[in-house]
Amino acid sequence: MGKETKSGKAGVSDKVYQWKMVTTWPPNFPILDDACKLYARLVAEMSGNRMQIRVFGGGELVPALETFDAVRNGAAEIGHGAAYYWAGKSPAASFFATVPFGMNAQQVASWIHAGGGLALWEDLYAPFGLLPMPAGNTGVQMGGWFNKEINSLGDLKGLKMRIPGLGGAVLARAGGSPVLMAGGELYTGLERGIIDATEWLCPYHDSLMGFDEIAAFYYTPGWHEPGTNLELIFNQSRFEELTSDLKAILRAAAAQSGRWIHAQMEAKNAEAYATLLEKGVKIRRFPPAVIDGLRQLTKEVIEEMANGDRFTQKVYTSYKSFQEVMNRYSTIAEKAFYDNLQEKLS
Amino acid sequence: MGKETKSGKAGVSDKVYQWKMVTTWPPNFPILDDACKLYARLVAEMSGNRMQIRVFGGGELVPALETFDAVRNGAAEIGHGAAYYWAGKSPAASFFATVPFGMNAQQVASWIHAGGGLALWEDLYAPFGLLPMPAGNTGVQMGGWFNKEINSLGDLKGLKMRIPGLGGAVLARAGGSPVLMAGGELYTGLERGIIDATEWLCPYHDSLMGFDEIAAFYYTPGWHEPGTNLELIFNQSRFEELTSDLKAILRAAAAQSGRWIHAQMEAKNAEAYATLLEKGVKIRRFPPAVIDGLRQLTKEVIEEMANGDRFTQKVYTSYKSFQEVMNRYSTIAEKAFYDNLQEKLS
Numbered sequence: 001m002g003k004e005t006k007s008g009k010a011g012v013s014d015k016v017y018q019w020k021m022v023t024t025w026p027p028n029f030p031i032l033d034d035a036c037k038l039y040a041r042l043v044a045e046m047s048g049n050r051m052q053i054r055v056f057g058g059g060e061l062v063p064a065l066e067t068f069d070a071v072r073n074g075a076a077e078i079g080h081g082a083a084y085y086w087a088g089k090s091p092a093a094s095f096f097a098t099v100p101f102g103m104n105a106q107q108v109a110s111w112i113h114a115g116g117g118l119a120l121w122e123d124l125y126a127p128f129g130l131l132p133m134p135a136g137n138t139g140v141q142m143g144g145w146f147n148k149e150i151n152s153l154g155d156l157k158g159l160k161m162r163i164p165g166l167g168g169a170v171l172a173r174a175g176g177s178p179v180l181m182a183g184g185e186l187y188t189g190l191e192r193g194i195i196d197a198t199e200w201l202c203p204y205h206d207s208l209m210g211f212d213e214i215a216a217f218y219y220t221p222g223w224h225e226p227g228t229n230l231e232l233i234f235n236q237s238r239f240e241e242l243t244s245d246l247k248a249i250l251r252a253a254a255a256q257s258g259r260w261i262h263a264q265m266e267a268k269n270a271e272a273y274a275t276l277l278e279k280g281v282k283i284r285r286f287p288p289a290v291i292d293g294l295r296q297l298t299k300e301v302i303e304e305m306a307n308g309d310r311f312t313q314k315v316y317t318s319y320k321s322f323q324e325v326m327n328r329y330s331t332i333a334e335k336a337f338y339d340n341l342q343e344k345l346s
Numbered sequence: 347m348g349k350e351t352k353s354g355k356a357g358v359s360d361k362v363y364q365w366k367m368v369t370t371w372p373p374n375f376p377i378l379d380d381a382c383k384l385y386a387r388l389v390a391e392m393s394g395n396r397m398q399i400r401v402f403g404g405g406e407l408v409p410a411l412e413t414f415d416a417v418r419n420g421a422a423e424i425g426h427g428a429a430y431y432w433a434g435k436s437p438a439a440s441f442f443a444t445v446p447f448g449m450n451a452q453q454v455a456s457w458i459h460a461g462g463g464l465a466l467w468e469d470l471y472a473p474f475g476l477l478p479m480p481a482g483n484t485g486v487q488m489g490g491w492f493n494k495e496i497n498s499l500g501d502l503k504g505l506k507m508r509i510p511g512l513g514g515a516v517l518a519r520a521g522g523s524p525v526l527m528a529g530g531e532l533y534t535g536l537e538r539g540i541i542d543a544t545e546w547l548c549p550y551h552d553s554l555m556g557f558d559e560i561a562a563f564y565y566t567p568g569w570h571e572p573g574t575n576l577e578l579i580f581n582q583s584r585f586e587e588l589t590s591d592l593k594a595i596l597r598a599a600a601a602q603s604g605r606w607i608h609a610q611m612e613a614k615n616a617e618a619y620a621t622l623l624e625k626g627v628k629i630r631r632f633p634p635a636v637i638d639g640l641r642q643l644t645k646e647v648i649e650e651m652a653n654g655d656r657f658t659q660k661v662y663t664s665y666k667s668f669q670e671v672m673n674r675y676s677t678i679a680e681k682a683f684y685d686n687l688q689e690k691l692s
Contacts, residue, residue: 010362012394045594046392048358104683106452106485106612113609139452140683203675221682248391252598255605263459266452267668270675283678291686322613327687329549329616332629336567337450337486338681340637341673 012245018052019238022071024064024081026183027057030205031268032230035136035261036080039232042253051246053078071235072128079233080135083121084165089128091305092312095319096121096132097228100166100298102319104227105137105262106334107326112229115322120315129236133254136230136261139269141222142206143286144199145190145215150286153293162186162198166301167224173297183209190214199224202265203272212276217284223294230261358591364398365584368417370410370427372529373403376551377614378576381482381607382426385578388599397592399424417581418474425579426481429467430511435474437651438658441665442467442478443574446512446644448665450573451483451608452680453672458575461668466661477580479600482607484576485615487568488552489632490545491536491561496632499639508532508544512647513570519643529555536560545570548611549618558622563630569640576607 021040025032033055040053056076058064067079068086084097095102096117103111111117112134121132144163148155157175161168168178179195189195191214199222200206212218232254239247277283286294306316367386371378379401386399402422404410413425414432430443441448442463449457457463458480467478494505503521507514514524525541535541537560545568546552558564578600585593623629632640652662 010393010395010398011360012358012396014357016356042594042598046591046598047356048589048591049356050358052356101686104680106608109605110609110612110616113606114613140679142679202679220678221686223686226683243394245392245394248388249595249598252388252392252595252602255602256598259455259601259605260459262452263456266456266672266675267460269679270456270672273675273678274671277674285678285682295686295688325620326612326616328623329612329619330684331687332566332619332631333486333488333548333615334450334680335684335687336631337572338676338684340447340567340569340641341677341681342641 012050013243014050015243016050016052017242017246018054019078020061020076021053021055021078021080022058022061022067022076023055023079024058024067024085026064027060029057030208031261031264032080033057034264035257038260039080039135039253039257042256043249046249046253047246051249068128068130068233071233072130074235074238077235077238080230081233082228082230083132084228087165090124090312091308092120092124092315094166095315096124096231098225099302099319100170100224100226101295102226103323103326105139105229106227107323107330108227108229109134109137110326111319111322116318117322120318124311124315125233126236131234131236131239133232133234133251134229134258135232135254136258137265138201138225138228138230139262139265140202140227141225142199142202143219143222143224144197145206145211146197146217146219146284147190147193147215148196149217149284150219150290152287153290156290159197160195162189162195163224165224166298166305167199169301170224170294170297173301174294187211187214202269203276204265204268207272207276212279212281217282218276219284219286221285223286223291223298230258358396359589360396361589362396362398363588363592364400365424366407366422367399367401367424367426368404368407368413368422369401369425370404370413370431372410373406375403376554377607377610378426379403380610381603384606385426385481385599385603388602389595392595392599393592397588397595414474414476414579417579418476420581420584423581423584426576427579428574428576429478430574433511436470436658437654438466438470438661440512441661442470442577444571445648445665446516446570446572447641448572449669449672451485451575452573453669453676454573454575455480455483456672457665457668462664463668466664470657470661471579472582475582477582477585479578479580479597480575480604481578481600482576482604483611484547484571484574485608485611486548486573487571488545488548489565489568489570490543491552491557492543492563492565492630493536493539493561494542495563495630496565496636498633499636502636505543506541508535508541509570511570512644512651513545515647516570516640516643519647520640533557533560548615549622550611550614553618553622558625558627563628564622565630565632567631569632569637569644576604 082097159176505522
């Protein structure tokens with residue numbers, strides 16, 4: 001380190017780091033676990049192997065939902081997941097993943113990188129000794145698999161549906177029963193009528209679950225998850241020990257592996273959707289009255305949540321005002337593009 | 347280099363490179379020139395200043411549209427621009443930037459990174475000794491500023507419009523007159539009636555040009571540029587001389603600065619659009635019959651182009667088949683999201 005050039009010092013320390021990454025995803029979970037391993041490869045390559053990251057799927061080192069605390073207490077230096085899993089720490093966390101009737105992938109990326117979102121997210125995690133980085137997006141998710149047709153808001157009354165988080169809170173307010181159920185139990189639960197409906201992800205991951213074999217209808221769009229932003233979290237004090245070259249490498253690899261996630265999601269979903277259509281799966285859209293009703297209930301749920309503490313209110317205000325200006329532009333931009341697609345919903 | 351760890355060698359060479367980047371953008375062009383400088387900063391940071399890049403705006407080292415040849419012949423090691431500027435080398439180049447009625451930002455990123463697009467792009471540039479990397483997207487562009495209202499395809503007859511490339515070829519087929527005019531002459535050209543219409547970019551950059559002061563209508567969407575993918579190009583043999591850490595750093599910085607471009611574009615456009623609305627700018631959508639007519643003419647233009655050589659045909663086939671599958675999915679995914687936006691076109 002310290003070679004003089006006409007532009008100043010050049011060179012890097014040869015210190016080697018061996019770090020652990022824990023994730024909220026099941027081991028070998030398609031695309032997301034792959035992306036964590038891709039992240040580790042990119043960082044190793046860029047650093048000349050000076051930063052070596054070993055990836056652990058959920059449950060391999062710590063349980064999936066202890067990722068946040070494991071990175072916080074230093075059991076691992078890095079975590080990969082989505083911020084809404086940490087809504088128990090602060091309700092504000094959800095805005096950095098997704099909220100019902102929130103922004104889609106492109107919009108939320110713009111808020112995070114060019115609308116002040118990232119600074120708020122860093123402020124939220126700093127008291128926990130954590131540093132967040134945006135790391136990809138799932139794209140808009142699907143509304144889920146239903147064995148009951150939804151023609152009005154009233155049809156949600158008594159509906160037993162696996163739908164966690166804020167989406168579940170909104171369903172409850174509509175008179176439905178959000179059910180907590182692990183991924184591995186959903187197929188049987190739906191088949192045996194223990195639940196009437198379940199959301200999961202998008203056509204690719206949903207197809208791997210086999211839901212099309214046992215559900216009558218596939219609803220769209222996923223009003224409850226319009227574009228789930230993913231995260232890498234770092235133990236802040238371990239991160240601060242690094243030289244600036246490694247810090248910059250960890251940031252850039254998050255951008256590159258995140259881009260890969262989103263591209264893979266879209267491509268695999270498009271392919272899986274074509275297969276679902278061939279299989280004759282019945283696609284349904286939630287009728288406008290259902291969407292309008294859910295939007296109103298969402299507003300109530302989120303405003304009550306935001307009123308609970310000053311920081312959440314601050315994040316909500318930033319998110320909402322960016323969304324308002326962005327939605328107006330999206331209407332003449334991306335929406336106008338999609339309005340001209342020749343493809344019609346079958 | 348060569349420190350042994352349990353995972354093998356770690357460390358990097360301390361060789362220092364001083365490279366030049368030439369761009370197709372005017373010096374200090376908002377967002378795009380900023381992104382080139384950001385790219386140089388990110389690479390310097392990640393490499394510990396071992397890779398130092400000096401950025402030259404269009405005309406500062408070579409004319410903007412000689413970027414491709416300047417990198418090819420080694421006058422600079424890197425270029426930043428958009429592939430359609432090189433359609434004179436091969437018509438296939440346009441698919442790696444944008445084509446009329448092509449894919450939007452999210453779709454084309456998916457084709458490039460997860461649908462085989464990047465390999466084709468590399469194949470296209472390899473004979474020129476160049477290596478391309480995707481480096482951001484403008485998002486869907488606007489249809490342009492018009493002093494004539496467009497109610498039917500017939501209204502395009504005789505229309506003198508600044509619209510380059512394939513969009514211009516389509517306009518010509520509709521009976522219009524695409525006009526070649528430099529950016530700096532557009533305001534006066536439109537004001538004096540030398541042209542009836544001009545496209546430029548999106549609300550932010552368009553506002554900087556002042557077109558709202560002299561045009562009657564702002565049309566959307568930019569059917570001719572639904573999502574322009576940007577590029578970094580490298581002199582392949584200079585790139586191959588680098589160690590793998592620097593190669594990986596140059597790739598990751600392209601992802602990170604590209605993400606920044608797209609986020610900035612959306613945020614600044616949304617803000618500028620709000621201001622245009624306050625100023626009372628008249629927003630118009632091209633009527634469905636105009637869109638359908640232009641789509642049909644585009645198909646003719648692109649198929650003739652693709653029939654011209656085997657490689658272009660191959661790229662077109664890949665692009666078109668990916669687009670078909672993706673559009674079907676987008677219809678129930680992102681389009682369904684946008685259909686539920688509360689914002690209406692004013």
